[in-house]
Every structure is written in structure tokens, then in C-alpha cells.
Amino acid sequence: MLAISNLNQYYGESHTLWDLEVEVPAGECTCVMGRNGVGKTTLMQCIMGLLPLRGGSMDFLGRDIAKLPAERRAELGIGYVPQGRQIFPLLTVQENLEIGLPARTDGRREIPAYIFDLFPVLKDMLRRRGGDLSGGQQQQLAIGRALVIDPKLLILDEPTEGIQPNIVHEIGDIIRKLIDDLGLTVLLVEQKLPFAKRVADRFVILDRGRLVAAGPMPELSDELVKQYLTV
């Protein structure tokens, strides 16, 4: 579904991502892993068009999106749940959800009902302000907001960060449901190893901006974990 090739990114003169080759197959969950600061969020922002690249291509469903503006990428079907959620605290839950709607290409301007089936709590709290929600509820809102465009690819950057364990489990179940029942493809950034192993089909490991390993999740060996993931 998404094939990244020879991607390089710089913050000023600082070379952050090096010659990355990353495959995100359709209908699966690919998990980008690596210690703090290796470039995971930078890669997600490059895919979303929020950071400029210095070379490289990104084939999304047969089309090179590397030079398209962020809005076009959303219109083509890439949904994004950023690190830290970025809920608008003074807007209501409904307004937060509606913010994504203009990126729909079919002109529909109502929130799809399945989002409330996935996250019933959002329906109960439609008129509450985003800032009044708990961390777990805000994460559900951030995922719901990304889903209002009916994306084909959903990018989730550390969705379990700062969330209570029972909600973490629920978020894992919802990600699997999106893939197995609704046919979405998910690109996940995750540092919690048990969660990544439970939810993802494939792993990609970055180290200092370079791809160092990738494969099906059962092939994530203790050696790789020790070398690249544990602190």
C-alpha cells in the first residue's frame, strides 16, 4: 500500500533520516520501533507531508505522494493520529471530530456512525470540551478524528503513551478491529513491546535514522530487542 524508497530528511544541516526503505503492506499492521530520538515521529511527519524531504519517493496506492501537500495526502486516504494526540481543548468533542471532514472527497459532512460504535464514549460526550476528557478518552477522540475521512491507511504515533493499562488494551483491540473487520492498513509507532507484539503483524526497527531490521513480528528476536529496543 505504501512503499518508501531512499528517503532522506534533514533538520537544517542535521541529517535525521538516512536512505530509508520501508514497506507497509495492505491489510496489516506495521509497527515502527526504536529507542527515543531515532526518527520515528520524523518519519511519520514526512509521510504526512508535514516535513520536507531531501530526496526519496513514497508510493501510496501506485502514486508518488512525496511532493503532494499534506491536505492532498489526507484526501487520498491517509489518516493521522499524531504523538501527544493534539486534541483542541477548547472545542467540543463534536467539533474536534468535524475538523477532519473537509478532507472527505465525497462531500459528506457528517461523522460516520461506525466511529461511535467503536468509541461509544464519544457519543456520550459530544458536547463536552476536548480538554475535559481523560487521556484515554482523548486518545479515542484523536483516533475517531482521524477516521472521519474513512482512511485506507491509518498512522498512529504512540497511541498508548500516558494511557491507563485497561484503555491501552482496548485501543489494541480497536486497532485489530480496524484491520480485521474494516480492512484498514495501520502504520503504528510503538515503544511498548508487549503491545506491539500483540497488535502488529510486522516490525520495522530504526536506529539513529537508519533502517536496521524489518520482518514479520514472530521474527522479532530477543537479540534485536536487546540491541535496538531495550534501554
Ligand SMILES: Nc1ncnc2c1ncn2[C@@H]1O[C@H](COP(=O)(O)OP(=O)(O)OP(=O)(O)O)[C@@H](O)[C@H]1O
Ligand atoms: N523540529 C526539530 N528540529 C531539529 N531536530 C529535531 C526536531 N524534531 C526532532 N528532532 C531531532 O531529530 C531526531 C529524531 O527525532 P524524532 O522525534 O523523530 O524521534 P522519535 O524516534 O520519534 O523519538 P521519541 O520516541 O522520543 O518520540 C532527534 O535527534 C531529535 O532531537
